[in-house]
Amino acid sequence: AVATASGSTAAEDLPVTQRIVGLLSGRGSNFQSLLNASAAGLLGGNIDLVISNRTGAGGLNIAHDAGIETALIDHQNYPTREAFDRDLAGVLDSRSPDLVVLAGFMRILTADFVERFAGRLLNIHPSLLPLYAGLNTHQRALDNGDTHAGATVHYVTGELDGGPPVLQARVPIEPGDDAHTLAARVLAVEHQIYPVAVKWHMTGRLTLIDGTLRKDGVALPATGHLWEEPL
Ligand code: GAR
16 A cells, blocks of 8 residues: 555545445345345445335335435336336446345346346245245145255356356255245245355455356356355
């Protein structure tokens, strides 16, 4: 770093803070876990803005209480998916985010949007991808008699819940589970893995080239890195 005449560090030599924008539609518990990690200096960037497509999303209150700027882009005000995504992209572009995190964002994004932010879009999905893309993941796992369920953080591509997985956590399905009890068990691990995957992205440990995702230069398996509880 170069010291200025006043003895302080020249602005251009300070580390550039990386910008994260959150997109959500509801409760926002994953967003809260990202916020906690950010406050503890564990995210590798700052969450600058949170955008919801739904009025009254609990995640907006969480952001507001934490002093984070919020925006509402209500999809009901748009005639088409393309028109909504164009406005959303415009707001995002104005912030030049290093990462856009989807945290319970329940909208399918258009191919144009996904292409524009390719490699900068992470999502968390409540299943062991590639199993159970789409909705009702827990009930489908129960109906199939699966022994395990889980959650996956993945990069977003044009294929619904089909982008390369980064990090995946498994939980057992217990006798007597219903979709509600299973969702709660999965959510607890969602809160653990999302901040870790975001930090990997922010600190440059992930590369996505020609559809191949690598962590620290090593290609990841089709399920992403398997999360194990820290000791
Ligand atoms: C989470 O379980 C997340 O994995 C899921 O919605 C929930 C949002 O909860 N996302 C999807 O299903 C995306 N298709 P939250 O608002 O408390 O984070």
